[in-house]
Every structure is written in C-alpha cells, then in structure tokens.
Amino acid sequence: MSGRVLFLTLLVVGNFVLHWDTAAAQRRNMADVELDDENYAITLKACYVEDLRNIREHIQNPLTVIINHCYLQELPNAIFIRFSDLHTLEITDSRLNNLQDFALNGLRNLEVLNFSRNNLTTIKSWSDHDLESLQTLDLRRNLVKGINTQSFKRYPNLNKINLAGNLIEIIPEGTFKVVPNLKYLNLGRNLLTSIEETTLKGLSKLTHALFHHNQITFVDFFAFIGNSHLKTLQLQGNQITIFETDLLSNLPRLTFLNISYNQLEDIADYTFKKNADLRVLDLSYNGIENFREDSFKGLVSLEVFNASHNHITQLNKYIFKDFSSVRFLDLSGNRLAYIDNKLFEYSPRLELLNLSRNAISEIEPNIFEDSRKLLTLDLSHNQLAEDAFLWPIVSLNHLNMSDNQFQRLNASVLESFGQVRLNRNPWSCQFLILELMKHSKNVEYGKNYVVESTDSILNTQGIECTDERGKLRDIVVVESMVKPEYSSEYHRFHLLHQEQLDTRPIQDNFDTKSTILWLLSGAFVVFGAFKLIQLILRHSEHQSEKWRLAQHLLQLGFNEVDDVEIAEEKQQHGVFPASPTSKSNNTVAAAGNNQQQ
Ligand SMILES: *[C@@H]1O[C@H](CO)[C@@H](O)[C@H](O)[C@H]1NC(C)=O
Ligand SMILES: *[C@@H]1O[C@H](CO)[C@@H](O)[C@H](O)[C@H]1NC(C)=O
Numbered sequence: 182m183s184g185r186v187l188f189l190t191l192l193v194v195g196n197f198v199l200h201w202d203t204a205a206a207q208r209r210n211m212a213d214v215e216l217d218d219e220n221y222a223i224t225l226k227a228c229y230v231e232d233l234r235n236i237r238e239h240i241q242n243p244l245t246v247i248i249n250h251c252y253l254q255e256l257p258n259a260i261f262i263r264f265s266d267l268h269t270l271e272i273t274d275s276r277l278n279n280l281q282d283f284a285l286n287g288l289r290n291l292e293v294l295n296f297s298r299n300n301l302t303t304i305k306s307w308s309d310h311d312l313e314s315l316q317t318l319d320l321r322r323n324l325v326k327g328i329n330t331q332s333f334k335r336y337p338n339l340n341k342i343n344l345a346g347n348l349i350e351i352i353p354e355g356t357f358k359v360v361p362n363l364k365y366l367n368l369g370r371n372l373l374t375s376i377e378e379t380t381l382k383g384l385s386k387l388t389h390a391l392f393h394h395n396q397i398t399f400v401d402f403f404a405f406i407g408n409s410h411l412k413t414l415q416l417q418g419n420q421i422t423i424f425e426t427d428l429l430s431n432l433p434r435l436t437f438l439n440i441s442y443n444q445l446e447d448i449a450d451y452t453f454k455k456n457a458d459l460r461v462l463d464l465s466y467n468g469i470e471n472f473r474e475d476s477f478k479g480l481v482s483l484e485v486f487n488a489s490h491n492h493i494t495q496l497n498k499y500i501f502k503d504f505s506s507v508r509f510l511d512l513s514g515n516r517l518a519y520i521d522n523k524l525f526e527y528s529p530r531l532e533l534l535n536l537s538r539n540a541i542s543e544i545e546p547n548i549f550e551d552s553r554k555l556l557t558l559d560l561s562h563n564q565l566a567e568d569a570f571l572w573p574i575v576s577l578n579h580l581n582m583s584d585n586q587f588q589r590l591n592a593s594v595l596e597s598f599g600q601v602r603l604n605r606n607p608w609s610c611q612f613l614i615l616e617l618m619k620h621s622k623n624v625e626y627g628k629n630y631v632v633e634s635t636d637s638i639l640n641t642q643g644i645e646c647t648d649e650r651g652k653l654r655d656i657v658v659v660e661s662m663v664k665p666e667y668s669s670e671y672h673r674f675h676l677l678h679q680e681q682l683d684t685r686p687i688q689d690n691f692d693t694k695s696t697i698l699w700l701l702s703g704a705f706v707v708f709g710a711f712k713l714i715q716l717i718l719r720h721s722e723h724q725s726e727k728w729r730l731a732q733h734l735l736q737l738g739f740n741e742v743d744d745v746e747i748a749e750e751k752q753q754h755g756v757f758p759a760s761p762t763s764k765s766n767n768t769v770a771a772a773g774n775n776q777q778q
C-alpha cells in the first residue's frame with residue numbers, strides 16, 4: 182500500500198470546521214469520521230489508534246463516541262482522558278484484545294460502555310478510579326474465559342451486564358457482590374455447567390437472569406434465594422434434569438420462565454405455587470412424561486403455556502384448573518391419545534390451541550363449549566375421525582386437521598371458519614366430490630399442483646380418496662386454466678401463487694386409476710374449456726364418451742363405474758398431449774355448463 186492518500190470523509194453539519202493535522206493524517210489509512218450537528222456524537226469507522234488521538238486533539242467533550250470496524254487491538258492508557266462528559270463509548274468489531282490498565286481513566290461520566298464483538302479475554306477496571314456513572318456494560322461476543330471479584334470492582338453502579346457469547350466456565354463466589362444494583366445479567370451462550378448458591382448472591386435488585394445455551398446440569402436449590410425481584414429467567418438450551426420444587430418459591434414477581442431444550446422429566450406438584458405473576462412458561466423440548474395434578478397449581482396469571490415436544494401421554498383433567506388467563510396453549514409433539522371434556526373448561530380466554538403431532542383419536546364433543554375466544558386450532562397429525570367437537574365452536578380463523586383419519590365430516594360447520602386445512606385424510610370419494618363441487622374457497626383438501634403441458638398451464642388439486650368398494654382413487658380438480666397469450670390473468674396468477682405451487686408433470690402424481698373431476702369456474706370457463714380439451718380429451722367421439730362417463734360418475738358418486746374402464750381408456754388415448762378440435766371444444770363448454778347447474 183504505497184502512497185496512502187488522505188481520504189477523510191467529513192460529514193460536518195452546522196458550522197464546525199475540523200482542522201486536521203495533515204502530517205498525521207497522511208500516515209493514516211482511510212478513516213471515516215462523522216460528526217453530528219452539535220459535535221456531541223462522533224462516529225468512526227476504519228480507523229486506527231492514531232485517529233483516536235487526533236480526535237482527542239480536535240474535538241472537545243463529545244457525549245458519544247461510536248467506533249466500529251476499526252483496527253484497535255490495543256487501547257493505550259488515558260486515551261479518552263479529555264472526554265470528561267462522554268456518556269457513551271462504543272467500540273465494536275474492532276479486534277480489541279488489550280486495554281492498558283488505565284485506558285478508561287477520566288471517563289467519570291460514562292454511562293454506557295460497549296465493547297461487544299471484540300477479542301477481549303479478560304474484564305478489568307481499566308481505570309484507577311471508579312467509573313461511578315457506568316450503568317451498562319456490553320461485552321457480548323468476546324473471548325472472555327473467566328470473571329472474578331476484580332472484574333467489576335470499579336463499576337459500582339452497574340445495572341446491566343451483557344456477557345453473552347463468551348467462554349466463561351465458572352463464576353467465583355463474590356463476583357457480583359461489588360455490583361449490588363445489577364438488574365440485568367446476561368450470561369447466555371457461555372460454558373457454565375452450574376448455577377451455584379453463590380452465583381447470584383447479593384443481587385437483590387436483579388430482574389433479568391439469562392443463562393440460556395450453556396451446559397448447565399445443576400441448579401442449586403438456593404440459587405435464587407436472594408433474588409426476589411427476578412422477573413425473567415432464561416434457562417433454555419441447557420442440560421437440566423431436575424427442577425427443585427422450591428427453586429422458584431422465592432420469586433413472587435417472576436413473569437417469564439423459559440426452560441425449553443433441557444432434559445426435565447418431571448414437574449413436581451406445587452412447583453409454581455408462589456409464582457402467581459408468571460405470564461409465560463416454556464417447558465417445550467424436554468423429556469417430560471407426565472404432569473401431576475398439581476404441577477401448575479397457582480399459575481393464575483399465566484398467558485402462554487408451551488409444553489410441546491415432550492413425551493406426555495395423558496393429562497389429568499384438572500391440571501389446567503388455574504389457567505384462567507391462558508391464551509396460548511401448545512401441547513404439540515407429545516403422545517396424547519385422548520382429550521378429556523373438562524380440560525379447557527377453566528381457560529375461557531384460550532385463543533390458540535396446538536395439539537398437532539400427537540396420537541389423539543378422540544376428543545370429547547363438548548370440550549370447546551366454553552372456548553368462546555378460540556381463534557386457532559391445530560389438530561394436524563393425529564388420528565381423529567370424528568368431528569363432533571367442532572360443532573360448538575362459533576368461529577375460528579385457522580383450523581388445521583390435516584393428516585388425520587377423517588373419511589367425511591360435517592362441512593357445514595367449516596363454512597363459518599377462516600382458513601381450514603384438511604390435507605391428507607382418507608376421504609370417502611362420495612363425500613369429497615360433493616364437497617369439491619361446492620368449492621368452498623376457505624377449505625383446503627389437497628395440495629395444489631401446477632401442471633404444465635407443452636403449451637398450457639393448469640392449476641389443479643390432486644386428492645386421494647377411497648370409493649365405496651374400498652379402492653383408492655385420485656381426484657384431480659381442474660379449476661382454471663389460461664394460456665399466457667390468452668390472458669393477463671395468467672401472469673397475475675403465476676406471481677401470486679408461485680411459491681406454494683408444485684410444478685411437475687401430471688403423470689408423475691396421478692396413476693392410471695385417476696378420476697378426473699372438472700370444476701370450471703367463473704371467468705375461466707371460456708378459456709378453460711378450450712384448453713381443457715387440449716389437455717385431457719383428445720378428440721373424437723371416444724373422448725366425448727369419456728367425458729360423459731366422468732359426468733355420470735360425478736352424479737352417481739362412482740356407484741356404477743368401474744375404474745378399470747377409465748384406466749383402460751386413458752392408457753389408450755393418453756392424457757397428454759392433445760390437440761383441440763371443434764367437436765371436443767363444444768363438449769367441454771357443455772360440460773362447463775353442466776357443472777354449473
Ligand atoms: C453495542 O453495540 C452493538 C453493535 O453496534 C449493538 O448491537 C448493541 O445494541 C450495543 N449495546 C448497547 C447496550 O447499546
Ligand atoms: C479475534 O477473534 C477472531 C475470532 O473470534 C479471530 O478470527 C481473530 O483472528 C482474532 N483477532 C485477533 C487480533 O486476535
């Protein structure tokens with residue numbers, strides 16, 4: 182890099198003029214300096230220690246210095262000595278790994294010190310006097326291996342420490358004793374293996390304790406005994422197996438507890454008896470097999486309960502008796518087989534219930550009688566065949582009953598709902614055909630396909646069903662079809678639906694036993710009719726014969742038709758490709774009319 186050029190971006194607003202020392206500037210690489218209106222805030226990018234010195238010479242008493250993406254491995258002593266009013270110092274992404282012992286001298290009014298995303302390995306005072314105003318210390322994502330009683334000694338008024346993403350394994354006794362005003366402590370993503378009785382000792386004002394994603398296997402019975410102001414406790418992503426009954430009993434203000442992704446197997450009776458303020462409880466992704474009748478006794482303020490992805494096989498019907506405030510309840514990914522009538526009786530505010538991915542074959546019919554607020558119900562991936570439990574529900578925005586055992590259901594109930602998903606159920610063909618002809622836009626029975634032939638694009642739904650003789654059939658719904666040059670509708674359609682559609686040749690998905698059901702709707706009838714012929718009917722009497730057959734089939738619900746007949750016919754003539762004839766054109770136009778009767 183010969184001939185480094187002075188390149189200084191100065192965004193000086195107002196009437197401040199910066200007189201740079203040209204000689205010094207010449208030695209520099211490209212530094213970006215930004216000042217705000219009043220010179221209260223300086224932002225530096227791509228800078229060296231040299232630039233810091235320079236700033237010190239020229240700018241009096243800024244309030245904020247923000248330095249990022251610089252090359253500042255080392256900070257010399259007293260580098261900020263004249264910045265006695267500075268309240269925010271942020272040096273991030275600057276490879277900082279060595280601060281001389283008194284680097285922060287003089288920052289008596291500093292409130293926020295942010296050294297996140299550097300290479301610091303230790304935390305010290307870096308000053309020979311207390312930084313009495315310092316409230317926030319952000320050391321996220323450094324390489325700090327250990328902290329000790331000296332680490333925070335000069336920061337007596339700290340109330341927020343963020344040490345997430347470091348390499349801390351142990352917290353020696355007394356480490357936080359010197360910062361009695363601490364409210365927020367984030368030790369997430371470190372290498373801690375336990376929370377000892379002494380870890381949080383003396384932090385009587387602590388409101389947030391974050392220990393997520395460590396390797397914690399042990400939490401001392403008295404770990405939180407002195408932290409009665411604690412509101413948020415994050416323990417997710419550890420290896421905790423046992424949750425002592427009285428662990429939380431000194432935390433009357435606790436509102437948020439996340440202990441998902443651990444190895445809990447049991448929640449003892451009365452574990453939360455003193456946590457009447459708890460709003461969010463996340464127990465998901467553990468190994469819990471059973472709750473006890475009084476596991477959740479006392480959780481009268483709870484709004485979010487997540488026990489998904491455990492091994493729960495049954496629920497006592499009084500288990501949620503205190504859940505009068507619960508709005509979100511997630512029990513998905515368990516092994517429940519039966520849902521008792523009374524289970525949600527005590528949760529009139531329930532808005533979302535997720536029972537997906539269980540083995541539920543029976544839900545008592547009156548279970549949702551009191552669930553007036555229910556908006557989302559996910560029952561997908563279960564063994565349900567009866568829908569009577571839906572009848573009392575007045576309205577739902579989302580109902581998901583995909584992957585169950587429904588052969589038919591009371592579709593009139595679904596009309597008042599928002600989006601309904603019913604994919605992959607073993608439908609009876611008779612039921613399905615009638616439903617598909619009704620063509621309720623909010624109900625989804627099958628997957629959408631885009632079928633492309635040489636010159637047409639077809640939006641179809643392919644749905645499997647079982648006819649009265651127990652034979653599997655595919656029903657292909659041909660909804661609409663427009664060729665690009667025929668209509669701009671095609672483009673619109675394509676853009677809107679592209680992601681959720683599958684594009685593949687129809688032959689791959691529908692076997693020869695397929696039955697074709699045409700539903701030509703609205704504006705597409707005319708275009709569709711023409712194109713449909715190209716695709717499905719070849720020409721000639723043969724094909725009108727086939728169409729007649731299909732119509733017959735529709736009306737009779739397969740009663741009279743042998744699928745072999747159709748299969749043969751298809752093999753003979755092939756579904757693709759085909760060319761239109763005036764004759765077949767008429768046929769389908771007529772068919773379209775037929776449909777609308
Ligand atoms: C520290 O700086 C990083 C990066 O600019 C920022 O994301 C973070 O919010 C800052 N921390 C505080 C406490 O302001
Ligand atoms: C700082 O740490 C990063 C990894 O966190 C490493 O790639 C880089 O080499 C380190 N830089 C110095 C100067 O130590």
Ligand SMILES: *[C@@H]1O[C@H](CO)[C@@H](O)[C@H](O)[C@H]1NC(C)=O
Nearest residue numbers: 417418439440441442461463
């Ligand atoms: C609990 O932690 C997990 C893992 O980090 C996270 O996915 C989940 O959203 C958290 N739960 C709540 C209620 O925030």
Ligand SMILES: *[C@@H]1O[C@H](CO)[C@@H](O)[C@H](O)[C@H]1NC(C)=O
Nearest residue numbers: 441463465485486487509511
């Ligand atoms: C548990 O459910 C809550 C509420 O729906 C959600 O916020 C949280 O992210 C879920 N937890 C996990 C681990 O997904």
Ligand SMILES: *[C@@H]1O[C@H](CO)[C@@H](O)[C@H](O)[C@H]1NC(C)=O
Nearest residue numbers: 489513514535537538557559
């Ligand atoms: C229900 O939980 C499953 C995971 O078990 C998740 O995939 C699905 O999105 C959830 N449903 C709703 C409506 O949140």
Ligand SMILES: *[C@@H]1O[C@H](CO)[C@@H](O)[C@H](O)[C@H]1NC(C)=O
Nearest residue numbers: 537559561579580581600602
């Ligand atoms: C069920 O459908 C809803 C939307 O209706 C969706 O949010 C949810 O993720 C689906 N459940 C599963 C398990 O995919």
Ligand SMILES: *[C@@H]1O[C@H](CO)[C@@H](O)[C@H](O)[C@H]1NC(C)=O
Nearest residue numbers: 571572573591592593594595
């Ligand atoms: C369908 O559900 C309604 C209530 O929404 C009920 O009145 C009707 O009897 C049910 N029909 C059948 C066939 O069960």
